[in-house]
Amino acid sequence: MSVQSAFTFTLLLNIILASSKMIIGLFLSWPSLVSDGLHTLSDGLTNVVALGSIHFAQKPKDENHPYGHGRIESLAMLVIVAFLVYLSIEVFMKGWSQLINPMMIEYHPLMIGIVSFSLGVNFLVVFIKFSVGRRHNHRLLMADAKHSLSDVLSTLLVAFGAIFVVGLKFDPRLDGLLSMLIALLILKIAFDVFKESAKELLDEAIVDPKHIEAIACSHPLVHSIHEIRSRLSGKIVYVDFHAQCDPELPLLITHELAHDLEVMIQKELGDHVHVIVHVEPLGHHYHHRSSF
Numbered sequence: 001m002s003v004q005s006a007f008t009f010t011l012l013l014n015i016i017l018a019s020s021k022m023i024i025g026l027f028l029s030w031p032s033l034v035s036d037g038l039h040t041l042s043d044g045l046t047n048v049v050a051l052g053s054i055h056f057a058q059k060p061k062d063e064n065h066p067y068g069h070g071r072i073e074s075l076a077m078l079v080i081v082a083f084l085v086y087l088s089i090e091v092f093m094k095g096w097s098q099l100i101n102p103m104m105i106e107y108h109p110l111m112i113g114i115v116s117f118s119l120g121v122n123f124l125v126v127f128i129k130f131s132v133g134r135r136h137n138h139r140l141l142m143a144d145a146k147h148s149l150s151d152v153l154s155t156l157l158v159a160f161g162a163i164f165v166v167g168l169k170f171d172p173r174l175d176g177l178l179s180m181l182i183a184l185l186i187l188k189i190a191f192d193v194f195k196e197s198a199k200e201l202l203d204e205a206i207v208d209p210k211h212i213e214a215i216a217c218s219h220p221l222v223h224s225i226h227e228i229r230s231r232l233s234g235k236i237v238y239v240d241f242h243a244q245c246d247p248e249l250p251l252l253i254t255h256e257l258a259h260d261l262e263v264m265i266q267k268e269l270g271d272h273v274h275v276i277v278h279v280e281p282l283g284h285h286y287h288h289r290s291s292f
Helices: 003-027 031-057 072-100 110-136 139-167 173-201 209-216 251-269
Strands: 224-233 236-245 273-281
Touching (some): 003 031, 003 110, 003 139, 031 072, 031 110, 031 173, 072 173, 110 139, 139 173, 173 224, 209 251
Parallel strands (some): 236 273
Antiparallel strands (some): 224 236
């Protein structure tokens, strides 16, 4: 299954599930189920954002975007973060309302059915996103899988609320507390997605410099390397460094050396890695004046 197919299929599942939760939650006057339905709806909306970003991220590089459009996916992750923060506030306020003005929840046979159905669909969505995300090494899909995992946890909280409030006749304000807990859970997921997006947008090093050094220094003509840098743009990893060698080597040999190092690193790390090597004579250091 492709990444686009995974997002599309899970989008359909989330729409069905969110609608079911909110309709039944309103019918049963069950606040935490309505909150859980909104959480599921947010998962579906993030799928829409993700599909749009994937479409634009696949556009070829052009004169104004020589590195391509891969970072659109990280921007999409920030959109997801903004939506999750807003959603967490909405859910928290609904829980607070139930805490201040508690509504009694009566048992209904639909309760068992909707919770069981929700858990089944949620586990399927998480499985699809994690498995496809790992197979394609797709950060956006993996981030969205974490969002979906929070949906599983929130549904479990709803189930516990039904057991204690409806089954064991606990104070109905407990359901409000559970909604507020779901809100905090959504906020935690938003923070995790933000951190993942920030890694790319802030050019955090994506490859261990020691790994690059070990590969490059295994070449017999390389004395040492320095100024090792790496960053991520979409699915492409950009690596550059300075390699020091014998100053007496002919220009053609140093050119071939740079090419050999690029091939060696790509062979070790994968074809998605783009390498730029600056060959310099041993004892001379040239420093970068600007980033990539």
